Amino acid sequence: MDSKTSASPLLEVVDLYTHFDTPRGVAHAVDGVSFRLERGRTLGIVGESGSGKSVLSRTIIDILAKDGSVLNQGEVRFEGRDLMALPEKDMREIRGREIAMVFQDPMSSLNPVKKIGKQITEVLVKRLGMPGAEAKRRAVELIESVGIPDAAQQLDRFPMHLSGGMRQRVAIAIALAGEPKLLIADEPTTALDVTIQAQILDLLRRQQVERNMAVILITHDLGIVAQYTDDVVVMYAGQIVESCSTEELIRRPRMPYTEALMNSAPNLADPPHTRLDAIPGMPPNLLRVPQGCRFADRCPYAAEKCSTEMPALAHDEDSSHIYACWYPLEVKEAVSA
């Protein structure tokens, strides 16, 4: 996050805006977002519904509607090239090869009437120009690498024959087929059971390490962020409100929203019937965003200034931990070991 870092990162998003022109007004889905991601790192983007985390990922790979309803501004620099300025023809080369994506619902990214093997070899033949026989061999390897048993037999099956977890493994195999440098996983386990969730997240981490691939893991679950990411960005109402290393965020949150998000989830260590610290109210309407801090209405620490002036992202001296808050939480000196 330090602007003085010299070498160009794998991905750098600079002051990105994605607004939707709707019949009821302009929705500020992503509103001035900047972050950078180094090669081989895993970045978590965490936020609740409507925070802009999924729109952000779709803006990065440029798959939002092209009918004029989407208003974009800003830069998405991938290995130094601004993807926002690339013609669709060049962007198609990047999508699926340099940057691949895995979605929440694997059924929506798989073709229901095509055999699994065909869906993988297609990427290998069309994207990498691999000969058919080699592609088939590689497809078996890919299916094996994502932990699907009897790989050779599975190639002839259709997505409907597989469980949700197996479908997500196939979607990951397809994403990996193009050997991407960046994999964006948008709530990849939200539709899956907890035991399968752990299997899929472990698989993603293993692949990330083996391939030295960068991963953006989009989730609403801070527990997943804690366990599977190196760095984290917290989004609220279209903006980044806090960003730092994952460990730093969990131990020393500075933005009251982050703290509130952590406290509102039931904690397994607490006894039954522990009263939860719910966050009162709701996120603001993105059609009419408030002029001050967007969390001010729900913030227990808000003062007058908070509803009139928007706090900019700032960081303390000697720290790359950034947050947007007029009255950040005190850094509690590490009490626990």
Place this chain on the structure above:
Amino acid sequence: MSALNALLSIENMTVEYTNQGQRFAAISDINIDIAEGETLGLVGESGCGKSTTGRAIIQLPAPTMGKVTFEGRDLSELNHEEMRQVRRRLQIIFQDPVSSLNPRRKVKDIVAEPLVIAGMKDAAERERRVREVLEAVGVDPDTAMDRRPHQFSGGQCQRICIARALIMEPKLIVCDEPVSALDVSVQAQILNLLEDMKERYGLTLLFISHDLAVVKNISDRVAVMYLGKFCELADSARIYEAPAHPYTAGLMATIPDLSTIGADAGPALMGEIPSPLNPPSGCHFRTRCPHAQERCAAEEPEFRQIESGHHVACHFPLTEQES
């Protein structure tokens, strides 16, 4: 396991479905009592039979075999009209609050509908009752009554669903994944609300969820289901402190939480839940169990008590191995 103060008893309940001509048991031969005033959590993965259990209790559809007794009456012996009367006291709320509400109707009509069906003719009294329950669930009646569901967020729609369930003054509410579709901050609001309503209206809850942390927070006792059977049942605090069934322990190890920054959680449970069309012999969980032995394939473990109030269906429960 029949207790004297049981509000609801399930005895030898089996629910069968037919899939492509083959009959299979979604729930096989389960027994449990729910005491008046308690919250029983029912937890498990998709396809374990937890929702089927909730629906079989309200007889939608009725179980294939076995008996559900509510307030001392065997529900399978009631005729249609009697069952309608009982259902007022036996309500259910669902996972998706938005699709549970008729999009064309106003909130006041949605919430008042059970009263209309019950034959309450006095419109002024109906409105009074609707206002009362809406206020109780934290929805402002003055602004909400004339609006339609799409004008509310998911959390508010779930509050409206709870208001509609409460208006008949039920004894028991089956909550089928009521917070799974909600954001974590809203989930906390709804869980707190359910606790408040339980206190205020003297409710008994059957709380069905796949989320172990949520279930621990709201439940007095927790039952863990796997492939149509109970594998463990104990007090909420106890089952988390000393899970006896390897499946319960495995489920708990897989929850990512804030205390595990960057660390590897326990080994993920291998494999997936088998098809109920062709369940494994012996113990249903043995195909994924790290401790499975020959006996587990040959002999189905009995659901037995290992300490007061703590039941487990396992030949080699974890707590006994340690001691």
